[in-house]
Amino acid sequence: MPNTGRQATIRTVPQPSELNVNGNIFGGWVLSQMDIAGGVVAGRRANGSVATVAIEGMKFHQPIEVGDVVSVYAEVEKVGRTSITVSIDVYADCGTKEPHKVTEGKYIFVAIDKNGKPRAVDNASD
Template sequence: MDKRRVTIRTVPQPSDLNKNGNIFGGWVLSQMDVAGGAVAGRRARGPVATVAVEGMKFHRPIEVGDVVSVYADVREVGRTSITVDIEVFAERGAAGEEHKVTEAVYIFVALDENLQPRALENDKV
């Protein structure tokens, strides 16, 4: 990995398994949404809502016992929206070998006190 900071690091539990014995895709999506929302909310300096998920790719399954790291980085800021690149890596086995397991682009919209889209300040990403 480069110098990015981990947004979320967690370990899935047996209750997160799907019928095939791997971690349920919805669990991964949820972790990505939380990480992306934290990064977008910090940039928006307030609440955000997920409005789209683009380019979702599952590369490898996540297994119970993997240490899952979610990296979320702002790619672009629009008038009311923030686009966030999210990658998920799993650290597996005694050697701690790390594999990219999932990636996607999430789009969030900044919200005002009435839960309506709010214009963002024009500072740099």
């Protein structure tokens, strides 16, 4: 089992409505799931609201098929004054073989206050 000792931040099953023209799951759907998972982890670390400011180092290794169980693993990699970098791995499990990594990337979030302005990560949101 990949990611021994880690719990998936999100586990979901893509639907036929998420297919691209090639019959695989649309990459934008995968990116959105990664953004949600990264935001959950970054928000916990920031103790408040965060906003996605960048995506870097994306790699799509294999396509995701309809019916695959998709698990998104996200963990804080680096914390700056207002920013949090989250490393994200996505695995697919079709039930007939070991889960396999399909996508990985790094998302950068900024902690924001109630007015949507950057704030120090270690300050609680208002």
